[in-house]
Each structure stands twice: as structure tokens, then as C-alpha cells.
Amino acid sequence: MRQGLGVLGVAIRTEKAVFAVAVLASGLYGGMTVASAWALGWATQNVVLPAFGKGETGTGALWTAVLLIMGTALLKAFGVGGRRIFAGVLQYRMQARSRRDVTKQYLRLPLSWHHQHPTGQLLSNASADAEAAWAPLAPLPMAVGVIVMLFTAAIGMVLTDPVLALVGFLIFPAIAVLNLIYQRRLSPLATRAQQLRAEVSEIAHESFDGALVVKTLGREGEETERFQRRAHELRDANIAVGRVRGLFDPLLEALPTLGVLIVLAVGGLRLSTRSIDSGELIQVAYLFTLLAFPIRALGWVLAELPRSVVGWTRVQAVLDASGSMSYGSVTAASAEPAALEVSGVSYAYGEAEVLHDVGFEVRPGRTVALVGPTGSGKSTLVQLLVRLVDPLSGAVLLDGMDLRELAYGEVAGSAALVLQQTFLFDDSVRGNVALDLQVSDEEVWAALRLAQAGGFVGRLANGLDTRVGERGATLSGGQRQRLALARALVRKPRLLILDDATSSVDPQVEARILHGLQDSAASVVVVAYRMATIALADEVVFLERGRVADRGTHEELLDRCEGYRNLVTAYEREEAEQAAIEAEEEVTA
Known part of the structure; x- marks a missing residue:
């Protein structure tokens, strides 16, 4: 009472x-x-x-x-x-x-x-x-x-x-x-x-x-x-x-x-x-x-x-929940590709530590690939890069400024994250790409072309006005991923982060997308598994058990890092072993 x-x-x-x-x-x-x-x-x-x-x-x-x-x-x-x-x-x-x-x-x-x-x-x-x-x-x-x-x-x-x-x-x-x-x-x-x-x-x-x-x-x-x-x-x-x-x-x-x-x-x-x-x-x-x-x-x-x-x-219980993020007052005024630095970052889910003392940097306009086995902390790391969560220790710096010091909206205005699991609204193609951002149709088409989505959107019955259904039900997985990428590109981010965001796209289209991104005014961080994708990066950061095990170019890591070599050549080795077994069976027959 x-x-x-x-x-x-x-x-x-x-x-x-x-x-x-x-x-x-x-x-x-x-x-x-x-x-x-x-x-x-x-x-x-x-x-x-x-x-x-x-x-x-x-x-x-x-x-x-x-x-x-x-x-x-x-x-x-x-x-x-x-x-x-x-x-x-x-x-x-x-x-x-x-x-x-x-x-x-x-x-x-x-x-x-x-x-x-x-x-x-x-x-x-x-x-x-x-x-x-x-x-x-x-x-x-x-x-x-x-x-x-x-x-x-x-x-x-x-x-x-x-x-x-x-x-x-x-x-x-x-x-x-x-x-x-x-x-x-x-x-x-x-x-x-x-x-x-x-x-x-x-x-x-x-x-x-x-x-x-x-x-x-x-x-x-x-x-x-x-x-x-x-x-x-x-x-x-x-x-x-x-x-x-x-x-x-x-x-x-x-x-x-x-x-x-x-x-x-x-x-x-x-x-x-x-x-x-x-x-x-x-x-x-x-x-x-x-x-x-x-x-x-x-x-x-x-x-x-x-x-x-x-x-x-x-x-x-919701209104009293603690943990809401605080923001600073610093603004990111630059329009040039961003410089990103990860300095001594650690993170844990409860008692389970998933990242420990991770550090690397992305120079402006460069592409860095994050590579590692399942459970190495890649997805958690990309969440830290756009401040979906804050590190327990260490800092993520954008142009030398700690993300926690930036004003509200500044991270979202400078960086864009595209996830493997995309979400599309029951709206038109234009609505899903722009999301109420005041951009012209020409800018939408430019983002679609850069994401290699202009072709299939042009073939849709109503073009940009075509409704894609709930969660993009009328599109294939690769098409949904390309629309999600266009959604990020239309905002002209200075830092673009792709968390295996082209996994449903065939390798040739993926290569064209990544080549196009190299010409864009953005630094790129990509979580990648395919060797062809990794080879396009300027530098590779190899994560293992939540730590940076090694970093360098793709060729350097192939030569000196056994864990990296075993991971990225796993598919090729499996195909070679299977071909050898089939050849042996034919000889025996």
C-alpha cells in the first residue's frame, strides 16, 4: 500500500x-x-x-x-x-x-x-x-x-x-x-x-x-x-x-x-x-x-x-540502471581520413577477459586487417573502436583524442561500423540507405555504386523506391550487406570499420568493393578471413587469445608467424589434402 x-x-x-x-x-x-x-x-x-x-x-x-x-x-x-x-x-x-x-x-x-x-x-x-x-x-x-x-x-x-x-x-x-x-x-x-x-x-x-x-x-x-x-x-x-x-x-x-x-x-x-x-x-x-x-x-x-x-x-530498475556513457566536449573538425590508435586496451565480459593490452594504430588513409581465430576478440575490439562499449583499461584514440573526450555524436559522425549481421527496415532502398539523413539521390547512388550495389538496385522494379520487406526479406544476404555498406558510405565517414561485412558477397565483388574503398577518403579497418581480402590491406594485425600476437604485412606474417600462416592457409591446405586423397583413390581404383 x-x-x-x-x-x-x-x-x-x-x-x-x-x-x-x-x-x-x-x-x-x-x-x-x-x-x-x-x-x-x-x-x-x-x-x-x-x-x-x-x-x-x-x-x-x-x-x-x-x-x-x-x-x-x-x-x-x-x-x-x-x-x-x-x-x-x-x-x-x-x-x-x-x-x-x-x-x-x-x-x-x-x-x-x-x-x-x-x-x-x-x-x-x-x-x-x-x-x-x-x-x-x-x-x-x-x-x-x-x-x-x-x-x-x-x-x-x-x-x-x-x-x-x-x-x-x-x-x-x-x-x-x-x-x-x-x-x-x-x-x-x-x-x-x-x-x-x-x-x-x-x-x-x-x-x-x-x-x-x-x-x-x-x-x-x-x-x-x-x-x-x-x-x-x-x-x-x-x-x-x-x-x-x-x-x-x-x-x-x-x-x-x-x-x-x-x-x-x-x-x-x-x-x-x-x-x-x-x-x-x-x-x-x-x-x-x-x-x-x-x-x-x-x-x-x-x-x-x-x-x-x-x-x-x-x-x-531500468531508469536506475548505472553505466550510461558520459561524453566530453571535444569536436572532431577535420574532414581528412582519421588516424586511429588503440593503446593498451583490455576488456572483459564479467570474469571472462576477452582482450588484454591490445595496441596498434591505423595511419590516415590506410587499410588495416584484423585477423584471428574464433574467440580472439575481434568483434569486441571493433565495438570498442566506435565506442559501443568503453575499455576497462587503456584508450582508443581518434586523431589523438580519447573517444571518451569527444562530444556526443562526434564518434558516430566520424566513424561507421558495418556488421556481418545486417539489419534492414521495412522501408524503401532510399530510406534504408539514408535513414533520414538529408542527402540527394545522386549521393545515394554514389554510395550504392561504391558498395557495388548500384547494379542490382537499378534492376529493382521501383529503383530507390523499392521496399525491401521486413529485415530485407526480398533481398539476398549479399545484397543486404551491400546496402548496409552503402548506408555507412553515404555518411562519408573518416573511419570505416567492416566486421566481416562482405562475407556473403562473392570474392570478385568483394575485391571491387575493397579497391573502391582504397580510393575513398577514409581509413579502413576490416575484420577478414579470406586471403584475397587480407592481401589488399596495408597492414595486418593478428589477434590470438585476446592479444596482438603479431602485426605487419600479409607477406611478412606468412613468413614469420606460424599461427597466422596456419589460419589463413587452412582452406588451401584442406583443398590440397582433399585433392591428394581423391588422386590416391583414383590410382588405387
């Missing part, structure tokens, strides 16, 4: 004006609801009973009753409209604010933080959790506003007839106890249901994201069963919540009705002794029916608090 009220307090402090208007409108509704009881009692005493007793009623009294009833109803309608509109504004503004804050935090947090959190969970934080955190805000202004109705109705009952008021008030301890039991039974069930919603979202996203693996390995049945199992748990949790509500809601509705019957029974006795008149009895009975509504409204808020606390806690 304390945590839930604290969450509501955050919303009230954030949107003071909207909340105040919503509460005032709700107060108007509550006040006019009580006033309608007084108007009904006045009309009964001054219009209805004289009509039965004398067979007629005065025109003035009749019009007064009509105006009282119509006026209170009209003001009540304004209160209902204002309460609902501004309560909705309050709720949706807070949800939108939370989603924006969570998304901004995702962008601020380093890649190392994202490595530790599944994508499905992050989606749940920004959607279902943000929604649940502010779910109580819809009924909150009504609950606060109808407190006016609660006290006004109670005072009106006491002033009208203290005896009947006392009889009616006896029912409220029963309602309070029932509400307490209701909340204690409901809270853990609602908490569990909210947690399961997030888990179902995580499993669904993971299955969708891995659809290719699921399909190719025939795992549809297992994935369906995994999702079904958790979905059934969510279903059962929601049913458990529904059962509790289904049990207690009728009881909470029945108790006020029972109170009305008791009031009418006692009121009938007092009416027979002329202790009260008929109008007063009607007024007290109607006021008592109104007292049940504020309690129900407060119950609606309390029923949403468990989900709200769970959603808020999960959202705050």
Missing part, C-alpha cells in the same frame, strides 16, 4: 494541474450526486405527496422541482465528463512519459548493459510495465473526488436523522473488513499475473526473433509448447484474479443494499411514530445508497495498486 501510494504521488506531483482539474470535476460530480438526493427529497415532500394528498400540486413547486433535478443532473454530467477526460489525460501522459524515459535510458546505457538483458524483457518494460504502473490513475481522480460525496452524504444523513444515520453507518465496518480481506487476497495474485505478462512477452519476442532457427531446425512444436506452457500459467493467474473479484464484488455490492433495507425498515417504524416525514426517509435512504459508491471507487484504485507497484518497480 505504501509503495502504491508513493507511485500515485509521483503522478500527482508531475501533473499537478491536470490532476487538480480531474479532482475538481469529480468533486462536482460527487457534490451534485448528493444534491440530487436533496432535490429528490424536496420534490417528494413538496410535489409528490401534495399531489397524492390533495389531487393537485402548485405550478411553482413543480417547476422548482424540475429545475432542481435538471440542474443537478446537468452539473453532474459536466463533472462526469471532466473527470473522465482529465483522468485519461493524466494516465496517458504518465504512460507516455515513462515510455519515453525508458527508451531514452535504453539509448544512454552502454551495449554491455544490453548484453545482460533479453530484448523481450526490455520491450515489456517499455510497454506492459509502463502501462501497469499508471493503471490506477484512471479511477484515482474519481476516488479522490467522491470522498467529497462520502463526507457530504454522511453529514446530510446525520443532519436529516441521526438515528437512521447511526443505523446506516453500522454497515461500514463490515464493508471495510471485507475490502481489507479482498485486497490481501488479490494483491499477490495480481502481482504474479503482471510478472507472467512480462515473461510471456519475453518468450514471444525470442521466438519471433529466432524464427529462422525455429523453422530450419523444425522446432515449431517445442517453441509452441514453451510459449503455451507460460501462456497457460498467465491464463490461470488471470482466472485466479477473476475468481477473487467474482467472489468479492457481489458481496461488496450486496452489503450497501442490505444497509438500505435496514434503513428502510427502521425508517418505516420512525415514520409510523411521526419522528420523520416521508421526504426525509427517502432522502436518507437515497444518501445511503450513494455512500456505497465512494467505497467501491476507492476499491478500484486499491485493486490496481499491486499491478502498479510491480510495473513501477520494473520500470525503475
Whole structure:
């Protein structure tokens, strides 16, 4: 309860004006609801009973009753409209604010933080959790506003007839106890249901994201069963919540009705002794029916608090996460190819060290190939070169400046990274290459030609306007890689880093791409495996077990570094051994 009220307090402090208007409108509704009881009692005493007793009623009294009833109803309608509109504004503004804050935090947090959190969970934080955190805000202004109705109705009952008021008030301890039991039974069930919603979202996203693996390995049945199992748990949790509500809601509705019957029974006795008149009895009975509504409204808020606390806690876990990158104020004003220096860089994932004291440099306009066996730290190193993560020790220098000293956006403006696994949006070719960058079609075509993509794009049905489908589904792997390369080149980077970014391209096209890049105004770092690609580099840095084992030209490393020689000639040696086996088999035959 304390945590839930604290969450509501955050919303009230954030949107003071909207909340105040919503509460005032709700107060108007509550006040006019009580006033309608007084108007009904006045009309009964001054219009209805004289009509039965004398067979007629005065025109003035009749019009007064009509105006009282119509006026209170009209003001009540304004209160209902204002309460609902501004309560909705309050709720949706807070949800939108939370989603924006969570998304901004995702962008601020380093890649190392994202490595530790599944994508499905992050989606749940920004959607279902943000929604649940502010779910109580819809009924909150009504609950606060109808407190006016609660006290006004109670005072009106006491002033009208203290005896009947006392009889009616006896029912409220029963309602309070029932509400307490209701909340204690409901809270853990609602908490569990909210947690399961997030888990179902995580499993669904993971299955969708891995659809290719699921399909190719025939795992549809297992994935369906995994999702079904958790979905059934969510279903059962929601049913458990529904059962509790289904049990207690009728009881909470029945108790006020029972109170009305008791009031009418006692009121009938007092009416027979002329202790009260008929109008007063009607007024007290109607006021008592109104007292049940504020309690129900407060119950609606309390029923949403468990989900709200769970959603808020999960959202705050993201907003309170540490590790966001800080930036300096230095700008990179040069337009010439960048000079890159890696000085004593080390990095680890938890306890597993993947890079240790790595150092090398890339002179302006030169091409350096990073070569090494699987697990040697190449992909981690390229992430450090564009500051997706920061090194644990050492520094990466761009034109002699530590990347951590550069202003926000300066690294992205100077360096571009193209990964082996490319991502294309369900947009046109132009949209995927430009990504909202203000460039002309001529510049887009120039980047496409440099990436050896101009030919196949020109053959597409609508050229640059051709939509490529979700994740580039209508294109081959090599075509997707070339579009990703063009996306980097159109930004005219001073440093271009290719992490095996041409692995799906045939060797002849790859050679043309790399020759073209040598003529571009950029220094190039390429993670390479093919000997033909490596041979085009001005220098090779050979990584082994997270360290620089050797560096030099391709020919130098072939001569002096056995590990390098074994790695880059592995394919040729395998082909030679296979050919020798086949020749021996032919001779034997």
C-alpha cells in the first residue's frame, strides 16, 4: 500500500494541474450526486405527496422541482465528463512519459548493459510495465473526488436523522473488513499475473526473433509448447484474479443494499411514530445508497495498486540502471581520413577477459586487417573502436583524442561500423540507405555504386523506391550487406570499420568493393578471413587469445608467424589434402 501510494504521488506531483482539474470535476460530480438526493427529497415532500394528498400540486413547486433535478443532473454530467477526460489525460501522459524515459535510458546505457538483458524483457518494460504502473490513475481522480460525496452524504444523513444515520453507518465496518480481506487476497495474485505478462512477452519476442532457427531446425512444436506452457500459467493467474473479484464484488455490492433495507425498515417504524416525514426517509435512504459508491471507487484504485507497484518497480530498475556513457566536449573538425590508435586496451565480459593490452594504430588513409581465430576478440575490439562499449583499461584514440573526450555524436559522425549481421527496415532502398539523413539521390547512388550495389538496385522494379520487406526479406544476404555498406558510405565517414561485412558477397565483388574503398577518403579497418581480402590491406594485425600476437604485412606474417600462416592457409591446405586423397583413390581404383 505504501509503495502504491508513493507511485500515485509521483503522478500527482508531475501533473499537478491536470490532476487538480480531474479532482475538481469529480468533486462536482460527487457534490451534485448528493444534491440530487436533496432535490429528490424536496420534490417528494413538496410535489409528490401534495399531489397524492390533495389531487393537485402548485405550478411553482413543480417547476422548482424540475429545475432542481435538471440542474443537478446537468452539473453532474459536466463533472462526469471532466473527470473522465482529465483522468485519461493524466494516465496517458504518465504512460507516455515513462515510455519515453525508458527508451531514452535504453539509448544512454552502454551495449554491455544490453548484453545482460533479453530484448523481450526490455520491450515489456517499455510497454506492459509502463502501462501497469499508471493503471490506477484512471479511477484515482474519481476516488479522490467522491470522498467529497462520502463526507457530504454522511453529514446530510446525520443532519436529516441521526438515528437512521447511526443505523446506516453500522454497515461500514463490515464493508471495510471485507475490502481489507479482498485486497490481501488479490494483491499477490495480481502481482504474479503482471510478472507472467512480462515473461510471456519475453518468450514471444525470442521466438519471433529466432524464427529462422525455429523453422530450419523444425522446432515449431517445442517453441509452441514453451510459449503455451507460460501462456497457460498467465491464463490461470488471470482466472485466479477473476475468481477473487467474482467472489468479492457481489458481496461488496450486496452489503450497501442490505444497509438500505435496514434503513428502510427502521425508517418505516420512525415514520409510523411521526419522528420523520416521508421526504426525509427517502432522502436518507437515497444518501445511503450513494455512500456505497465512494467505497467501491476507492476499491478500484486499491485493486490496481499491486499491478502498479510491480510495473513501477520494473520500470525503475531500468531508469536506475548505472553505466550510461558520459561524453566530453571535444569536436572532431577535420574532414581528412582519421588516424586511429588503440593503446593498451583490455576488456572483459564479467570474469571472462576477452582482450588484454591490445595496441596498434591505423595511419590516415590506410587499410588495416584484423585477423584471428574464433574467440580472439575481434568483434569486441571493433565495438570498442566506435565506442559501443568503453575499455576497462587503456584508450582508443581518434586523431589523438580519447573517444571518451569527444562530444556526443562526434564518434558516430566520424566513424561507421558495418556488421556481418545486417539489419534492414521495412522501408524503401532510399530510406534504408539514408535513414533520414538529408542527402540527394545522386549521393545515394554514389554510395550504392561504391558498395557495388548500384547494379542490382537499378534492376529493382521501383529503383530507390523499392521496399525491401521486413529485415530485407526480398533481398539476398549479399545484397543486404551491400546496402548496409552503402548506408555507412553515404555518411562519408573518416573511419570505416567492416566486421566481416562482405562475407556473403562473392570474392570478385568483394575485391571491387575493397579497391573502391582504397580510393575513398577514409581509413579502413576490416575484420577478414579470406586471403584475397587480407592481401589488399596495408597492414595486418593478428589477434590470438585476446592479444596482438603479431602485426605487419600479409607477406611478412606468412613468413614469420606460424599461427597466422596456419589460419589463413587452412582452406588451401584442406583443398590440397582433399585433392591428394581423391588422386590416391583414383590410382588405387
